[in-house]
Amino acid sequence: MTESAERPFGELPSALVDEMLKRTENLGQKLLYDFEQVRTRRNEWREGLKRAGMLRRDAEVSYVPIPTTCGVDGSYAVERLLTSDLVVAAAVAVEGLTPPSEACHWPEPRHQVWVETEAHEAETSTILRALMIGLELELASRAPHEIVFLDGSLTTPLIYFNQALNKSRDIIHLQTTTYFLERASSMLEAYLTVLSSNRSDRCWLAVPKYTTRREIGRVMGWPDTHDDRGLLSFLLEPGEYTIPSALQQPPEPWHLNTEPLAVFGSRTIADIADQIVSALGEIQVIYYRPYPWLPALRLEMSRAVAQNTARLATVLHGVRYQCGAPAVMEPFPLYLADRMVKHLPKAIPTFRQVTSQHIAETYQGNVDDIFLGLHGYRTESGV
CATH class of the missing domain: 3.30.2170 (archaeoglobus fulgidus dsm 4304 fold)
Known part of the structure; x- marks a missing residue:
């Protein structure tokens, strides 16, 4: 386990963590109300689905x-x-x-x-x-x-x-x-x-x-x-x-x-x-x-x-x-x-480092230019 996983609040100011924990209590009450509403009306909503003929069994x-x-x-x-x-x-x-x-061929x-x-x-x-x-x-x-x-x-x-x-x-x-x-x-x-x-x-x-x-x-x-x-x-x-x-x-x-x-x-x-x-x-x-x-x-x-x-x-x-x-x-x-x-996305910095090394091997100028120009600042990703 990484250090960041072991200490999730390690880099945050203690006052900010305290305020977040206090607000989490209020969020818990709101979520509890939602769960209670679903629990008390579950049978009613299920019966509605049955009457509408919308439920089936596999x-x-x-x-x-x-x-x-x-x-x-x-x-x-x-x-x-x-x-x-x-x-x-x-x-x-x-x-x-x-x-x-199984018999299909998947090239x-x-x-x-x-x-x-x-x-x-x-x-x-x-x-x-x-x-x-x-x-x-x-x-x-x-x-x-x-x-x-x-x-x-x-x-x-x-x-x-x-x-x-x-x-x-x-x-x-x-x-x-x-x-x-x-x-x-x-x-x-x-x-x-x-x-x-x-x-x-x-x-x-x-x-x-x-x-x-x-x-x-x-x-x-x-x-x-x-x-x-x-x-x-x-x-x-x-x-x-x-x-x-x-x-x-x-x-x-x-x-x-x-x-x-x-x-x-x-x-x-x-x-x-x-x-x-x-x-x-x-x-x-x-x-x-x-x-x-x-x-x-x-x-x-x-x-x-x-x-x-x-x-x-x-x-x-x-x-x-x-x-x-x-x-x-x-x-x-x-x-x-x-x-x-x-x-x-996690692998991109490694690809960048490999690319930097390949360029540095043949670059005729100061290799510091390579590592400065290819320095990564942040990665935007989506899955």
Whole structure:
């Protein structure tokens, strides 16, 4: 265990720590009130779900063979150096617990990565984040498994792509921007594949850890202070799931700005964008709590999967099989992928030091210039 983990308040002024501890007592009282409200109204809210016909048990679905699974996650980091930025984005795919009848062929590589040096720009992270999620989608669309788990919501790629495309004209001089725009068509096609899930032997599931959506809460009239996942974690019994519900739509219609991609074939990309927007309107959501030690899992999927009894049975069986370890609070392949990519930002300073040494070996001037120019000040990252 590191010293910082053993002494979490070691670098903080004692007066500040004392005030934080005093305020924590008040926070505890507020949280206690919320827990008490859920406890006292649990039976009432459960009965409401039953009357609305929204509760089901996984034992009621037909038994299917254990499906093959994998999880895909990504990470990015920007190391701010004195003279430039070192940027990296990566996506990894990890196979889940292998069923006894495993037979699929999964060619390597099972990762994608982008590393580059860029001029200082405030919006570098915006482009890099979109590139990261695009790399994830490409990996996910090529995975040969029956169930492919994705970290985050199915709406997140659209948001990230839009932000990057809107900023791309202002930072077109970045090599990362050019690379993203060149690959955007392939990434959007992969996104459409994931959203549609038209293949009967394959489906893609988004499993967001954090969500504020209230598709069920709005229908049931639950307090606005509780999101669906938080509340259903206390309402659902182990083995229960909610019937598919339509994804909560935004106040304004979904939109994807494809204008910056005009030079790469606007008609085809515009058609793909329209199909993506249409597919987002068809996304379905269920909440499933396979075991007592797990919170309710939010599962976002295509209507083609959610409304097909056999495919939904495959989803539930696959999720249950991959969540059998009490120490893991999400499907196992997603947990592994997340653990891997979280180490990327931590590794960036090491890559920088290796680069500095290589340059210093051949640099004709004062090597102090190298170490000064490549000195890292802070790393911005996201997973």
